[in-house]
Amino acid sequence: MKVVVTGAKGQLGKELVKWFRQMEWNVYGYDKDELDITDAQQVISVLGHIHPHVVVHAGAYTKVDEAEKEKEKAFFVNAYGTRNVAVAAEKVGAKLVYVSTDYVFDGAQRVPYHEFSSPNPINIYGKSKLAGEQFVRDFHSRFFIVRTSWVFGAYGNNFVKTMLRLAKEKEEILVVDDQYGCPTYAVDLVQKIYELVQTEKYGLYHISNTGYCSWYEFAKIIFSEMGVNVRVQRCGTKDYLRLAARPSYSVFDHMALRLNGFELLRHWRDALREFLHAYEVKH
Template sequence: MSTKVLVTGGHGQLGTELTLMLQNRGYETFGLGHRDLDITNLSQVRDVFQTIHPDVVCHTAAYTAVDKAETDRNGAFLVNAYGTRNVAIAAEEAGAKLVYVSTDYVFNGEKEGTYSEFDQPSPLGVYGQSKYAGEQFVHDFSTKYFITRTSWVYGQYGGNFVKTMLKLAENHDRLKVVNDQRGCPTWTRDLAAKIIELIQTDQYGTYHISNSGSCTWYEFAKAIFEIKGIDIQVAPCTTEEFPRPAKRPHNSVFEHMALRLNGFDEVENWKSGLKDFLSMKR
C-alpha cells in the first residue's frame, strides 16, 4: 500500500512543488487548496482528514502577507495559529505524521552569527508571531511532528523575489535593493526534497531547511542578473530607505544543526540552487 500524503495549501508555491514531487515518487498525494479545505474550520478539517485517512500531513497553507498582517492581526492568527491547531488536532486523530512549514521570521535578527533550532524565537512582527504560535500548537497537539523553518523561498509556482527581479529588469536599467538584511535563499525543489526525506523517518523535531550559505537581498539580486547575463545596474540601499509596515530581521541566517545531528545531508549552496532553477525551461 502506498503512503497517503495530504498537502494543505496544495496550490501555493511550495504546496504545488511538494504535491508534484510526492506524486512523482509514488506517494498517493492529495494537494488541497483553500477551496477544498478551509483550515480555519475544525469540523471541516476533521471531515476531510477522516475521509482521506492520511499517513502524512504536510501543512504548507499559511497567511503569508507579511505587511498586511500588521493591520490584520486577527486574520494572520486565525490562519497561522488556529488553522495550524486544527490541522494538528486532525492529523493526530488520524495517526498521521505532521510537517509544519514555519519561517525564519520567528527570530528577531539581532543575534551575531547563525540561528540554530535551539535559539529562542522572538518574532518582530505579526506574521512571525502568528507562525510561532502555530509552532506552539504543533508542540501541544501532535506527537509525530517535523517543524521545518525555511526562508526566502522561491520557485516555479507563485510569486517570489527571483520572478520580481526578472520582471523589473524588463523595464528598468537600474535598481536599488536592500543590503542590510541577510538570510538564506531557498529553492522550493530543494526544500520539498528534504521534507520528503524527513517524512520517511521518525526523527521528529524542529529543523532549519534552506539552501546552505547566505547573502543579502542585494547580493541575491546581483547573482540572479549575473547568472541570467542581464546587464542592469544594481545599487545597495538600507532598509530605512525602503520603509515597510512590518519589521524584518536584519539577520536570519540558519545553522542546519538538526539536519547535521540527525544524519541528513546539508542542502546544496544557494547559488548552485539558483543556477539550477534559472536554467530550467519554463
C-alpha cells in the same frame, strides 16, 4: 502511501504535490477553497475520510505587511488553522509537517540561528507562525516543524521572479543590503521534507540551501547568472519603508539536519543556477 498537502496551490504546495506524485504517493492536495484550515470541523472530516499517513501543512497567511493590519486574520489562519490541522492529524495517526519561517527570529544575532536559539518575532506574521509552532507541539505527538526562508521556485511569486521582471521594466533597481538570510530552492526543500517524513526523527529543523547573502547580493548573482545588464543599487532598510519590520539577520545554522545524520542542502548559488536554467528554457 497517502499524503495530504494543505495550501496546495501555493508556491511550496504545488512543488510538494508534484514531488510526492513523482514518488508515486497518493497525493491529496487541497487549497482553501477545498480545505479551509480555519474550519476545524472540515479539517477533521477531510482527514478522517482520507486517513493519510502524512500531512504536510503548507497553507498559511503569508502576506507579511498586510498581517500588520489584519492581525486577527493572520492569527486565525496561522495559529488556529494550524491547531486544527494538528488536532485532526493526531486524531487519524498521521505524521505532521508544519512549514514555518525564519521570521520567528528578531535578527539581533550575528551568528547563524540554530534550532535551540530563542525565537523572538518582530512582526505579526512571525508571531502568528510561532504560535502555530506552539500549537503543533501542544496537540501533536509525531511532528516535524520545518522552518525555511527566502523560498524561490517555479510557482507563485518570489524574489527571483520579481528581480527578473523589474530588470525588464527599469534601468536601475534598488535592493536592500542590510538584511541577510538563506535562499531556499523549493525543489530542494520538498525533497528534504520527503526524506524527513520517512523517518521517525521528529522535531524542529531549519531547512534552507547552505550559504547566505543579503537581498542585494542575491539580486546581483541572479543578474550575473542570467547575463542581465541592469544597474543594481544598494539601499538600507530605512530607505525602503514597509509596514512590517523584518529581521536584519535570519541566517540558519542547520544543526538538526547535521546531528540527525541528514545531508545538508547544496549551496544556494548552485540551486539558483539550476532554477534559472529551467526558468530560461521555459520563458
